[in-house]
Amino acid sequence: MAGQVWSIGQVMKLLKPEFTDLSISKIRFLESEGLLSPERAPSGYRKYAQADVERLQYILTCQRDNFQPLKVIREHLEMIDRGEEPPAVDQPSPPGGPAETEPAGGAAGVGPAVIRRAKGPIRMNRRELVRASGITEAHLVELERHQLVRTKRGQQWYGQEALMVCVASRRLRDFGMDTRHIRAIRQAAEREAGMIEQTVMPHARRAHQADQQVSKLASEITQLVIHAHAAMVYDLLEH
DSSP states (O other), rough: OOOOOOOHHHHHHTTTTTTTTHHHHHHHHHHTTTSSEEEEEETOEEEEEEHHHHHHHHHHHHHHOOOOOOOHHHHHHHHEEEEEEOOOOOOOOTTTTOEEOTTTOOOTTTSSSSEEEEEEOOOOOOHHHHHHHTTOOHHHHHHHHHTSSSSOOOOSBBOOOOOHHHHHHHHHHTTTTHHHHHHHHHHEEEEHHHHHHHHHHHHHTTTOOHHHHHHHHHHHHHHHHHHHHHHHHHHHOOO
């Protein structure tokens, strides 16, 4: 595929099977943060080369599998640009393969378990969640008591969101942040979720809007809110 280039829309379609929440707005946000710099055609359209696609794939893998913030990812990319070897990131399993966990001390070095996401949603029972996240049963009980972690609605299994909260809670404890702090994060998330629902509701009421279109709109708005939230937190910390 040497010499081949893609438009931003083609890149999104190319990577979306692997990164299901990917959107054009998210790619543009990563560009605005200086993490991506595709060539521009005279007409102004972006031209993504193979190296650009691989760079984007690396960024998305760091975010999804290792829960790394943009500040850390930027540092890794700067190492790559200098010809240095960045910390290894966990690579997803082949499409259709099972989700696996890697024990402590693995290549990514991010804790007791690094998740290799298979194509499709993660489904874990209670024992699998404890093992994969590295938390104790008592820690999980505490998170559930405060409704910070729960099974999927109407189901008996835990999804990706529960896993991410458990991993984040475990790692934040190392810095002295306990369940009270996680509750504060949850309260902020509830306010943002309510705002997103109010924004999407008028579109959902339109008869010609299919459920799939509404879901796609909600996903894109959610990504923008998350990006804005993260950017503002970093801005406040830097000032």
